[in-house]
Amino acid sequence: MANLRLSKINKVFGSVHVVHDVDLEVLDGEFVVFVGPSGCGKSTLLRIIAGLEKATSGAIEIDGEVVNDVSAAERGLAMVFQSYALYPHMSVYQNMAFGLENNRMPRAQIDARVREAARMLRIEEYLGRKPKALSGGQRQRVAIGRAIVRKPRVFLLDEPLSNLDAELRVLMRAELAGLHARLGATMIYVTHDQVEAMTLADKIVVLRDGRVEQVGRPLDLYNHPANRFVAGFIGSPKMNFLPARLLRAGADGLTVEVAGLAPLTLPFDGAVLSPRQELTLGMRPTHVRHQADGEFAGTVEVSEQLGGESYLYCRVAGEHRVVIHAQGQSEVRRGDEIRMSFPPQHAYLFDAEGTALPRPGAARQTAPAAVDVAS
Ligand SMILES: Nc1ncnc2c1ncn2[C@@H]1O[C@H](COP(=O)(O)OP(=O)(O)OP(=O)(O)O)[C@@H](O)[C@H]1O
């Protein structure tokens, strides 16, 4: 088991700069998830850690040792890819044993490791089968098993569940969480699925265009997003954003105006803001209340009834789209006029650059766990 530290990692492919000054510390036994939209550099960063790609600049340290010039095979890491990359002509057993045989490990030791991993992954009964005779979920388990038998210092997983159907993904997600708990291993997991990130991670790293937007525990990112991008990326359905303008800053907070709506006074400290400054009001769908005496009127454009919960996609003041997520079932139909309220204590405000204004009573989460690169 190991900890890992990235300091000022950059990666340039030809004329494209795809990873920018990434600093990160991964603690021993931690489950760290890289999340971000397609093309933001998640796989590239993972491949740099694995040694499959060379960093253009910056240092990669494992347990205090700089490994930039250590080959992938000697870093003691194991990578699981989205495409399981199993050998089709080999049995499950052989697929798992192959890497160890190459390292000339004694046969009895290989056998013990393969059987232990198979037991852990519940694929013991398939050891004699070829990959083509397995389901997607079983193949993915073999791919993970092949990493487990190597007893790596760090597991690197690149979207390992994305080839599975929705139901199996949920199942495998829970199994991965259990596996991490049993192995106590350091894991770095790449996904573009924020639900996977929220449910699996001890620590989430949100990437955008090759830059770290925020690092933190899942609920810290959800409750205290550092900026509008993280606020919109973490949480489903997405946070509602409404363009707003500062009317005044007073002792009771900031009063903002959203076009077409009555002014809202929100509990924020606005000492640094200038009058009329452009802001964005953020409100999670789960915090918008549909209630008869709500301050705001909206027209329902879509009403989704899932049985246990409902989603109302509304148009407010003719121009703002607001989604309401409520528990239970709702009688509301398309075209209905409804009233809603935005509880001020749940509001978020972002400045014109997208940076979150600090909320009262909440320690501001900027980029915690960043590495002190001077050391
Ligand atoms: N070998 C390469 N040469 C040039 N550009 C590359 C190369 N590999 C990746 N890129 C570019 O680097 C950027 C980051 O790619 P990367 O594969 O790391 O993204 P990702 O976050 O893993 O995306 P996805 O979610 O789609 O897998 C992309 O714009 C990609 O086109």
Ligand SMILES: [Mg+2]
């Ligand atoms: Mg990728």
